[in-house]
Amino acid sequence: MRASVPPIETTGLTVAYGPNPAVEDVTWTAAPGLTAIVGPNGAGKSTLLRAILGLIPVRGGSVRILGEAPAAMRGRVGWLPQRAAVDWDFPASALDVVAMAGTRRARWFGPLPRAEREAARAALAEVGMADYADRQIGRLSGGQQQRVFLARALAQDAQLVLMDEPFAAVDAATESAIVAILRRLGAEGRSVVAVHHDLATVRDYFDQVLLLNRRVVAAGPMDTAFTAETVAAAYGGKLLRFGAGETAVLAEAG
Amino acid sequence: MDAASFLQLDLPPLLAALLAGATCGLLGSLLVLRRESLVADALSHAVLPGIVLGFALTGLRAGLPMLGGALVAALLAVAAIGMVQRWARLEAGAATGAVFTVFFAVGLLGLEVSGARSVDLDLDCVLFGQLETLVWPQATGWGSLVDPAALAALPRQLGLMAVVAAVSAVAVAVCWRPLKLLCFDAGYAAVLGLPVRALETGLALLVAAAAVAAFESVGSILVVALLVCPAAAMRLLTDRFGTQVLGGAALGAGLAALGYGLAGPLPAALGSALSVNAAGMIGTLGGVAVALAALLGRHRAAAG
Numbered sequence: 001m002r003a004s005v006p007p008i009e010t011t012g013l014t015v016a017y018g019p020n021p022a023v024e025d026v027t028w029t030a031a032p033g034l035t036a037i038v039g040p041n042g043a044g045k046s047t048l049l050r051a052i053l054g055l056i057p058v059r060g061g062s063v064r065i066l067g068e069a070p071a072a073m074r075g076r077v078g079w080l081p082q083r084a085a086v087d088w089d090f091p092a093s094a095l096d097v098v099a100m101a102g103t104r105r106a107r108w109f110g111p112l113p114r115a116e117r118e119a120a121r122a123a124l125a126e127v128g129m130a131d132y133a134d135r136q137i138g139r140l141s142g143g144q145q146q147r148v149f150l151a152r153a154l155a156q157d158a159q160l161v162l163m164d165e166p167f168a169a170v171d172a173a174t175e176s177a178i179v180a181i182l183r184r185l186g187a188e189g190r191s192v193v194a195v196h197h198d199l200a201t202v203r204d205y206f207d208q209v210l211l212l213n214r215r216v217v218a219a220g221p222m223d224t225a226f227t228a229e230t231v232a233a234a235y236g237g238k239l240l241r242f243g244a245g246e247t248a249v250l251a252e253a254g
Numbered sequence: 255m256d257a258a259s260f261l262q263l264d265l266p267p268l269l270a271a272l273l274a275g276a277t278c279g280l281l282g283s284l285l286v287l288r289r290e291s292l293v294a295d296a297l298s299h300a301v302l303p304g305i306v307l308g309f310a311l312t313g314l315r316a317g318l319p320m321l322g323g324a325l326v327a328a329l330l331a332v333a334a335i336g337m338v339q340r341w342a343r344l345e346a347g348a349a350t351g352a353v354f355t356v357f358f359a360v361g362l363l364g365l366e367v368s369g370a371r372s373v374d375l376d377l378d379c380v381l382f383g384q385l386e387t388l389v390w391p392q393a394t395g396w397g398s399l400v401d402p403a404a405l406a407a408l409p410r411q412l413g414l415m416a417v418v419a420a421v422s423a424v425a426v427a428v429c430w431r432p433l434k435l436l437c438f439d440a441g442y443a444a445v446l447g448l449p450v451r452a453l454e455t456g457l458a459l460l461v462a463a464a465a466v467a468a469f470e471s472v473g474s475i476l477v478v479a480l481l482v483c484p485a486a487a488m489r490l491l492t493d494r495f496g497t498q499v500l501g502g503a504a505l506g507a508g509l510a511a512l513g514y515g516l517a518g519p520l521p522a523a524l525g526s527a528l529s530v531n532a533a534g535m536i537g538t539l540g541g542v543a544v545a546l547a548a549l550l551g552r553h554r555a556a557a558g
Binding site for chain 1: 287289343427428429430431432434435437438439441442443444445446447448489492493494495497498
């Protein structure tokens with residue numbers, strides 16, 4: 001059964017841009033379902049995702065995706081990049097961006113095949129963006145832009161989707177659209193691993209958590225891994241107030 | 255002006271300019287979308303040592319040895335830029351600037367040392383091109399356009415330019431959607447499992463080939479104007495990828511043909527003795543096109 005295979009396994013994963021590792025000795029097994037990666041700024045959350053995808057070279061360690069080597073999984077992992085990493089000035093419409101999900105499976109030249117166009121339209125409709133298909137992506141609001149990229153990740157029809165801060169600076173409508181899609185993907189037996197910043201909603205939106213501060217601080221189901229103690233440890237003890245049903249208030253170090 | 259003198263003196267340079275403009279406008283659009291305009295500059299300069307070496311080894315100012323040398327130099331330059339970025343931890347612009355100027359300098363030294371300069375491959379040609387020297391003395395009238403013997407005597411620079419233009423057009427058409435994604439988001443292209451490295455290398459080789467084929471026509475400095483100006487102007491006028499790329503090619507061809515015409519033949523046809531360097535006129539028109547596009551483009555942005 002696919003569902004019983006861990007979506008991601010890392011062993012001793014270390015990534016370094018300079019002399020100091022950004023991610024150090026991460027040995028972590030994600031369980032199937034919805035997983036949040038949580039940690040302070042500079043904890044290496046995005047770096048970890050990019051290393052898992054093979055977008056940046058690793059200094060040591062290994063990665064397995066759905067039980068296989070990452071190279072074998074190319075094209076079978078969905079990806080939602082950080083908003084800041086996108087060229088919003090690019091001459092592409094919302095539909096163009098979503099259709100990019102099929103770049104590998106569709107033929108490379110000529111008009112976009114009808115099946116790809118319809119899959120892209122369906123994905124746009126699912127995130128409530130059907131009316132904006134022909135709009136240039138730079139002329140959409142921040143939340144609409146995020147939903148377009150969510151639609152692109154959906155259109156890939158992937159068993160595992162990685163998301164880099166899907167909830168960063170989005171409006172309420174977009175936030176609820178993203179949550180609905182996370183739940184649908186989870187219900188379909190797919191896995192999502194997302195970098196998440198809002199400690200108040202981690203429990204509501206996700207099943208498991210990886211608390212990261214360059215190294216693994218805690219990992220596993222919410223009840224055991226996401227406690228006042230582990231969060232305080234991840235954020236360097238700067239947590240001021242935290243408890244179930246209570247808004248987390250914290251001041252990050254530095 | 256009669257048909258024979260048009261065919262002999264104006265048709266070859268006009269065709270060379272058209273093909274160079276179209277090819278550079280096409281490939282330049284991809285570079286501008288990748289935010290790699292500097293690479294146009296870099297590759298057009300970095301190919302010089304390869305051209306000199308190809309010339310020195312064979313003693314021929316013929317297309318193929320020089321093209322071969324240029325493509326090798328382009329590959330080395332791309333690899334060197336990557337290595338400087340990784341090992342010296344320089345940002346891409348600094349690494350590119352350092353590598354291409356050094357390659358160009360080595361090429362200049364090679365030009366002196368190899369003796370190539372005194373023979374045929376002189377600095378003026380490298381820098382400014384020799385569009386006006388492309389002539390077709392065998393043409394006798396319109397009939398020559400369908401006469402195989404006469405066609406075979408067309409300047410060989412024109413043949414090289416035509417081959418590079420055709421290969422570029424076919425490659426871009428066949429890899430249309432992967433190239434679009436590569437320009438937009440190379441990381442996502444890699445996530446999807448597209449051959450990102452091969453596409454990037456192929457694009458660099460095509461740009462290098464276009465730079466070599468065009469350098470004899472418009473020179474290695476002004477080929478940069480053809481690679482960047484039409485693409486930059488289109489960038490300000492459209493929100494469509496297809497319009498950007500195909501429009502860049504059309505605008506490049508138009509600017510090159512108009513620039514050639516304005517530089518000599520048109521004033522001559524009007525009875526004026528005024529004649530200027532064609533490459534200079536083409537480059538200047540490129541700047542005018544970008545300025546006009548900026549004015550019109552502002553209107554477009556306000557309307558959107």
